[in-house]
Amino acid sequence: MSYSPSIFITVDAVVISKEDQHNFVLLIKRKNEPFKNQWAFPGGFVEKEELVQRACQRELKEETGLGINEKDLSFLDYYDQIGRDPRSRTITFAFTAFIDSRTEVKGDDDAAEARWFDAQHLPKLAFDHSEIIRDALHKIL
Template identity: 40%
Template sequence: MSDTREKHAIIRYTADVVAVTDDGRVLLIKRGWAPYENHWALPGGHVDEGETGLQAAVRELEEETGVRVAEDDLRLVGVWDQPDRDPRGRYVTVTYLVTIPADTQAVAGDDARDARWWSLIDLPACLAFDHADILATVLPPTS
C-alpha cells in the first residue's frame, strides 16, 4: 500500500522593510547572528502570534533601527517565497516600502550589530538572503 498523505512544508512567516529616503538612500542592518552573521540585510523578522505582517514590519523596523513609522506609511510591495531563500528552512516574507525623511537617524538595536543608511548606488557587495533581489525589484534602477 502506498503512502497517500500529502507532505506540507513548515513555513515561517516574516516581514521585511525597504526604508528609503527621498535623497536616494536605503536603511540596512548588519546581522548579529547566523545565518549571514555580519552581512547587511533589510530590517525585518518573524511575525509574532496575533500580529499581522504589517504590524511586524513596523515593530521590527523600530526594534532593529530605532526608526518609528505608522502602519499607514508602509505600502506592501511583494511576497518572496522561493523555497531556498533561507538556509534555516522555508520562509515566506512580505515586504513593505516606506519613505523616510532624509535626516532620520538610525541606531542599531535588538539583533542588529549596526544600522546604516546606504546610497542606492553604493550598496554592500553581498546582502543576506535574497535581499539584493528584493531591492532590485522594489527600487528603481540606478545609473
C-alpha cells in the same frame, strides 16, 4: 497522515530616503547566523497573533529605532523562493516606506549596526535582499 507544514512568515522593511537626487536605503548588519555580520533589511519573523504590517513596524523599531506609521508602509511583494533562508522554509512580505530625510538610526535587538547606504553603492546583501531592493527601486523610478 497528518499535515504539519514548517513554513514561517517573515517581513522585511525597505526604507528609502531621497536626498539631493540620491536614494538612500536603510540596512542593518546582522548580529546572528545565518549571514552574521552581513547587511540586510530590517525584518524578522511574524509572531503568532500579529498582522504582517504590524510585524514590519515592530521589527523596524526594534532593530533600528525608527518608528514608521502603519499608513506609511506599502506592500511591495512577497518572496517565497525555496531555500531563500537556510534555517527553514520562509515566505517574506516586503514593505516599503519613503521618508523625507535620513534620521539617526542605531542597531539594536538582532542588529549589530544600522546605517544608511546610497542605493547606487550597496554592500553585498544577505538572503534574497538584492532582488527585493531591485524591485523596490524599479517601483519608484
